[in-house]
Amino acid sequence: MKYLYYPGCSLKGTNRAYEESVLASFRALDIEIEELEDWNCCGATAYMAVDEMKSFALAARNLALAERQAPDHPTLMAPCSGCYLVLSKTQHYLEEYSEVSRTIDGALQAARLSYARQVHVRHPLDILIHEIGVQQISSKVRQPLRGLKVACYYGCQIVRPYAAFDDQVNPKTMDHLMRTLGAETVDWPLKTRCCGGSLMGTLPEVGVPLSYILLKEALKRGADVVATACPLCQFNLECYQDKMSRQFKERLEIPVVYFTQLLGLALGVPERQLGMHRLLVPFTLPAARGGARVHA
Amino acid sequence: MKEWQSWPRFRYEAELDLRFPEEVASMPGGRALFACIQCGTCSGTCPLAMYMDYSPRKIIAMTRAGFKDEVLHSFTIWLCASCYACAVECPRKIKITDFMAELKQRAIQEGVDPKRFPVSVLAREFFKAVRKRGRSTESRLVLRLYAKTNPLKILDQALLGLKLLRTGRFSLHAESVKNRQQIDQILRAVDAAKATAFVDKLARDVRREVAHT
Numbered sequence: 001m002k003y004l005y006y007p008g009c010s011l012k013g014t015n016r017a018y019e020e021s022v023l024a025s026f027r028a029l030d031i032e033i034e035e036l037e038d039w040n041c042c043g044a045t046a047y048m049a050v051d052e053m054k055s056f057a058l059a060a061r062n063l064a065l066a067e068r069q070a071p072d073h074p075t076l077m078a079p080c081s082g083c084y085l086v087l088s089k090t091q092h093y094l095e096e097y098s099e100v101s102r103t104i105d106g107a108l109q110a111a112r113l114s115y116a117r118q119v120h121v122r123h124p125l126d127i128l129i130h131e132i133g134v135q136q137i138s139s140k141v142r143q144p145l146r147g148l149k150v151a152c153y154y155g156c157q158i159v160r161p162y163a164a165f166d167d168q169v170n171p172k173t174m175d176h177l178m179r180t181l182g183a184e185t186v187d188w189p190l191k192t193r194c195c196g197g198s199l200m201g202t203l204p205e206v207g208v209p210l211s212y213i214l215l216k217e218a219l220k221r222g223a224d225v226v227a228t229a230c231p232l233c234q235f236n237l238e239c240y241q242d243k244m245s246r247q248f249k250e251r252l253e254i255p256v257v258y259f260t261q262l263l264g265l266a267l268g269v270p271e272r273q274l275g276m277h278r279l280l281v282p283f284t285l286p287a288a289r290g291g292a293r294v295h296a
Numbered sequence: 297m298k299e300w301q302s303w304p305r306f307r308y309e310a311e312l313d314l315r316f317p318e319e320v321a322s323m324p325g326g327r328a329l330f331a332c333i334q335c336g337t338c339s340g341t342c343p344l345a346m347y348m349d350y351s352p353r354k355i356i357a358m359t360r361a362g363f364k365d366e367v368l369h370s371f372t373i374w375l376c377a378s379c380y381a382c383a384v385e386c387p388r389k390i391k392i393t394d395f396m397a398e399l400k401q402r403a404i405q406e407g408v409d410p411k412r413f414p415v416s417v418l419a420r421e422f423f424k425a426v427r428k429r430g431r432s433t434e435s436r437l438v439l440r441l442y443a444k445t446n447p448l449k450i451l452d453q454a455l456l457g458l459k460l461l462r463t464g465r466f467s468l469h470a471e472s473v474k475n476r477q478q479i480d481q482i483l484r485a486v487d488a489a490k491a492t493a494f495v496d497k498l499a500r501d502v503r504r505e506v507a508h509t
């Protein structure tokens with residue numbers, strides 16, 4: 001089975017390590033993926049704020065292209081939470097509201113496209129746990145993440161409100177995956193609490209404390225690393241640590257990686273292929289550290 | 297400022313805009329507005345409530361009562377991070393997040409969104425970029441955002457920019473789809489459909505008025 005891959009703008013830009021690690025770890029698992037040809041930005045929450053119908057129309061073009069590219073079993077994998085949400089939401093609205101359905105079909109027609117509602121939008125976590133399965137994954141682990149304590153951060157938008165693949169309040173798929181890879185997962189209640197999203201860039205006075213709370217709690221619970229499943233979450237939690245330290249007058253440092261980077265490491269993929277060199281707060285596996293924990 | 301001066305001004309019913317709740321409720325799923333029981337669960341769940349001028353529960357109540365000006369001028373709608381925490385907890389299954397988005401759209405349409413407030417500036421810049429190229433490039437958006445709101449902030453972020461540059465995460469190359477024409481056709485068609493719907497609604501309203509007189 002081949003999956004179509006929808007990168008979204010973020011995975012081609014500042015957060016390309018997510019793309020690199022998704023591609024490399026899926027390759028290591030022999031899962032075939034193919035990029036959606038000529039995809040466009042899904043519209044995201046910011047577009048939704050300006051014109052919701054247009055955001056549905058933009059997302060629908062991607063769905064229509066997916067159907068065209070893989071007519072038999074179009075499954076569209078979207079690793080970015082924002083994209084995942086918008087694509088799922090669009091499908092929901094097409095089902096639920098006839099006026100949306102009519103307008104969007106008309107708009108697609110004007111561009112000689114059509115969408116037969118066949119696409120299945122999925123997050124890589126969903127595919128890994130529910131399609132590939134932990135048994136298959138654990139049989140390919142070459143370097144177990146022993147001794148590593150991971151705080152799994154799902155963010156808000158992959159489990160709320162349209163996703164059905166995990167619990168909305170206490171999701172477990174990433175924890176399950178991490179334990180399969182040999183890591184320990186810390187129990188923390190902030191798994192799905194919002195990191196501030198784009199407010200970090202627009203209103204840091206508000207965004208910084210929101211992300212700070214998450215990291216502080218992860219450290220308190222003894223995590224060595226935070227694993228994320230969304231480019232914006234990763235960016236907020238990693239790139240603003242200096243700012244948090246300044247604002248809260250304490251040195252705060254903890255690596256924040258993509259869950260696919262940890263997956264890749266466990267599968268024995270070379271660090272460079274996983275974009276590990278793009279991290280601002282470097283991360284190394286406990287084994288590679290020779291037992292000596294480097295901790296701030 | 298004395299505390300009472302920051303309190304909302306009292307409003308007489310005649311000053312309220314009673315068409316406003318109906319307009320907002322015309323969005324998909326919008327009738328749910330009238331099902332709110334004012335339990336406050338949304339405000340209790342919202343991680344941003346403490347920064348908001350009106351809590352999510354109040355926004356729902358005020359929308360329903362016709363406090364159009366206050367609602368559309370509120371910071372609340374721009375602070376909502378679309379995290380959906382409220383929406384999944386609401387006992388009446390009200391899509392509060394979608395109401396916030398709808399109110400943002402209305403504020404922009406009415407031209408009352410805060411012009412130099414970065415949240416709405418970003419939304420509009422993003423919209424323009426995607427309209428033109430079909431894709432957005434974060435680094436370019438961020439630069440435009442700072443240029444339009446607070447150019448000094450670029451200096452504040454210079455160190456971060458440098459780090460991103462060094463790790464190959466900062467590129468100003470503008471991403472674009474190949475078939476830009478198709479994007480244009482789709483978006484134009486949506487505009488056309490909206491215009492038709494607007495004219496239809498107008499015709500219906502006129503007919504109703506005529507029937508009344």
Ligand code: SF4
Pocket residue numbers: 007008009010011040041042043044045080082083432
């Ligand atoms: S949601 Fe963000 S990452 Fe996804 S396509 Fe839109 S801009 Fe790009």
Ligand code: SF4
Pocket residue numbers: 081082154155156157158193194195196197198230232233377378379
């Ligand atoms: S946690 Fe933050 S970045 Fe992640 S989906 Fe939620 S708002 Fe977006």
Ligand code: SF4
Pocket residue numbers: 331332333334335336337338339352353356385386387388389390392
């Ligand atoms: S949670 Fe729902 S019912 Fe309760 S106040 Fe908020 S919108 Fe109303």
Ligand code: SF4
Pocket residue numbers: 338341342343344345352375376377378379380381382383392393396
């Ligand atoms: S969606 Fe908006 S209003 Fe609802 S909890 Fe999140 S930030 Fe608050």
